[in-house]
Amino acid sequence: MQTLKILTDRVNYENDLQMLRNNWIEEVFAFSGFDIELLNTLPRDKVIEFFMKNKIELIYFADLKALKIKLDGELIGEWDTPIIKLIDDNGIYYNEISINYWSIIDKQIDIKEN
Numbered sequence: 001m002q003t004l005k006i007l008t009d010r011v012n013y014e015n016d017l018q019m020l021r022n023n024w025i026e027e028v029f030a031f032s033g034f035d036i037e038l039l040n041t042l043p044r045d046k047v048i049e050f051f052m053k054n055k056i057e058l059i060y061f062a063d064l065k066a067l068k069i070k071l072d073g074e075l076i077g078e079w080d081t082p083i084i085k086l087i088d089d090n091g092i093y094y095n096e097i098s099i100n101y102w103s104i105i106d107k108q109i110d111i112k113e114n
Helices: 013-031 036-041 044-053
Strands: 002-008 056-061 066-071 074-079 083-089 092-103
Touching: 002 013, 013 036, 013 066, 013 074, 013 092, 044 056
Parallel strands: none
Antiparallel strands: 002 092, 056 066, 066 074, 074 092, 083 092
């Protein structure tokens, strides 16, 4: 697993985390050979249909803010629970967030040939 560390304000950190997670998901899908631009234009019901047809599972653990991605039953990515640490820099407070993650991109596994 790799670790991503970011510094963010205390108010909008959840938006920052969501943006990072969504970008990571898109990277994993693109590496897996899926058309991200097409997926981003589809209505939600068509995206769900696309996921079912292609045997894609996004398993989101809302209470942990963690995520697993499976393709055809095989785990191809994990986004771990963010660890949030409050930092005090001479009275200015911000969050340091650490996220462990892993995907097939890191291992350079070519699933398109399987």
